[in-house]
Amino acid sequence: MSFLKVTAMNWQRSKFWGQFWPLRKLSLFLILLTIAVSLGPIHADHYNNFLIFRASFFHLLQGQNLYGLFPADHFDYYKYSPTFALLMAPWALFPTAIGAVLWNLVGVLAMLLAVAGLPLGNKEKSLLIWMVLPEWIGSMQNFQSNCLMAALVAGCALLLERNRVVWAACLVALAIHIKIFGVVAVVLAATHPRRWVFAAALVGWTLGLAILPLVFLTSSQLLTEYGEWFHLLRWDNAQSVGYSVMGIWEGLTGQRLPNLPVQLAGALGLCLPVVLQKIKTQQDRMIYLGQLLIWLVIFNHKSESPTFVIAMFGFGIWYFFSPRGRPQKVMVFLTLLMVSVFFSDVFPKGIRNDYVEPLAMKAWPLFATWLWSLGAMVWPASVSNECQSAV
Template identity: 35%
Template structure:
């Protein structure tokens, strides 16, 4: 066995790599100078996203509106659920350097072990998946966001569904929804499994628990106010930007100014078409590709998608590639994803190329769109043959 294969097959080595990513990114952000997000604007910490999460907890305890600007404290709005705000107090009560580090460690560890929780992949293939997403993981972690956590929870959802552990599966899926609402797309995975009644009542149970959890600290009036304010924020957020998404790609590449709702509906219809192959539900490769489709769809059709969001999509690309028998077309798409999605925001690309071409033309999303298109073809007409396990 070569040294690289030994590395891929050793869970402790990969755990050390992911922990190093989390700690490095945390310390880099913590010790970086203040920065501004708009020209001539206020200066905030380099770990502004963590501050937003942290302050949401204190705003919650103080009975404030979580969903308005606090420009003296943070450089953007809080957009997650009231439940997330109160749970983040676990980190927010700590000194920033410790809370930030543990928050990032939680993200990388959940994704790491969710990959190991996947059934029917050999340990070397799981190592390949983790190495492929490592650089994108660093990008996500440097921004202190929850995207790696979302990706990991969706993978845990799938692994639990495969094991018919429906209480765990529904807990993980509902958790994603109460972090970022787009996790609701994962409900499509339920169609692939038996005992829909159990899936329904376990999910309903966790929805109730996650919804009413803020009542441990606020009265009914404030509870209703917070959910109304959150709903208003989400509804008004729809038209703000095109993001690194299908919408942004259509506008910058082809000059098409399309209604976002229409594009999302078209994407949803394409996503659902493979689900008509009910007889394919018994095929594990079909099921894992549907998971990969969820992971990519929630990013490329998200008009608010940013570079750190792509850890979710890149995880989907890795699952799509390593779940099937390799082909030349798939390998080319994998390499395009590595170069233009994962590496294009890094210093491997000169700054003028990033600023003049990569960012304005949302190049980062294009390989993921191509992979998702190929994935829909695979789900509809592909042979769906699993990758051979390594001895």
């Protein structure tokens, strides 16, 4: 028996690879697709995200203000933490094109690991990947961190299922240092028996990661960088509404709501199942994970098309852990239509520019799903009766 065949058999017997192995062909396809997407014609506005990430590492080394404009390197601002700039070192040290491909590969591999770890059958895992694929490609084309964010949040939930609370806290801390809204993932541990261990570990991991840039900066320089970061985030919060709940309101009424009150209302809704002690089984926890991933996008004032890979991952998790009746299947059809098809090249550009984008229609079905899922968890009897009458 050949060495490769023995190795393959050992992987199949292992706890993790036993879950991952049946997805190997689809995973290989996605890896090759990611490389092809990354190496395709790169437009300046698509490639710019990786240029921002890459340049931030060198700006950190040189002691420059990370949050200024650097038109010689890229356009737009760097909006991530000083720690993220340091963690970009493995990709920044490669030539730009190679680093960009490797960056996308890390995102796709992280999401594949998250899917492999879900307590679903292989058929459901494969269908989940296909459901997310259009948004997956969109995120890859823009070299964004969204796939990694989705994987970190899902990974936290999966590690909590395995009672590995310290490592779950590590993933949340990493998410916070990539995009600060990752802090919302702490709600996943709110019902865990070892939630206080999680909280202590999260504080330790977050502070430990926060001071990592001291390798290259003085303490005063690092404090200045964090001050500049928070100043930029406060300014940025008022500049846009994106494809969010706030964007839906503005598109329908022509009036802009302040972001923070809407986001706080959404946070209260997200916390309802926890406060009312409605999360009791593994199925409940997985559905709640789906709710959280959707929430991270539809209440984010900076949500754009590539961000929706996070929400669609959450939508897929919600669907495969929920009762799959006719209403749920109709919602899948409407969601794929409005989130992916309406924003693809097969849809008339004029209609998209004049109606779909201004009305933030990409967020409509996901907001409806979030409300539906929340209602089904908090008021299960009434929502179940409504669904049965709809059938």
